[in-house]
Amino acid sequence: MKFFVDTANLKEIEEAQSLGILDGVTTNPSLMAKEGITGSKNIINHYKKICEIVTGDVSAEVISTDFDGIVKEGKELVALHEQIVVKVPMISEGIKAIKYFSENGIKTNCTLIFSAGQALLAAKAGATYISPFIGRIDDISSNGIELISEIRMIFDNYNFETEILAASIRGPMHIIDCAKIGADVVTTPLKSIKSLLNHPLTDIGLEKFLNDYKKGNK
Ligand code: G3P
16 A cells, blocks of 8 residues: 655655655645645745655646646646646546546546545546545544445456545544555555554563663673
């Protein structure tokens, strides 16, 4: 399973990259705004900086909601760097644009997926990735992990190459559950990845090993 970080914070991206387990980055307009990155020039420069830090795919989201606008913006974004993947919303104009991009060798990430039907349509259009927002589904008392499971079954039934990129991750158990089901990618805040490191028995065991070493080397 690939690990992406879901952030526009350069320090977090650098830290994730330094762990040696990072496969890519996803961003969205809300994450950019959270870092105080506003205005198209600054946003574009920020994407370039992210691409210089990581070696994998970097999702950059379009703002347009009509076919011509999405295609124009998407072309401008991919011209920035070879690692850019165009993030397109799950709307009919978005599906048309994903089809266009896939026929023209441009990678896409179809975002704001909340149902298996939406995932199926995006895969039919040739999306490289689809992003089901599992945390937001859990937030409304439904089951985000079940959605990943349904999509996995559908994609496997028809050998779709579209990768399931589980997004809106709320904690380490979401990552584990996605791995069990066979999501291709999780995109997550760095905090959730770092939580995977922790186990009290590891801490206790390490302390004992280090103390025993000290005793034996007095
Ligand atoms: O990148 C999109 C997605 O991960 C958003 O997550 O936490 O805003 O639901 P969240």
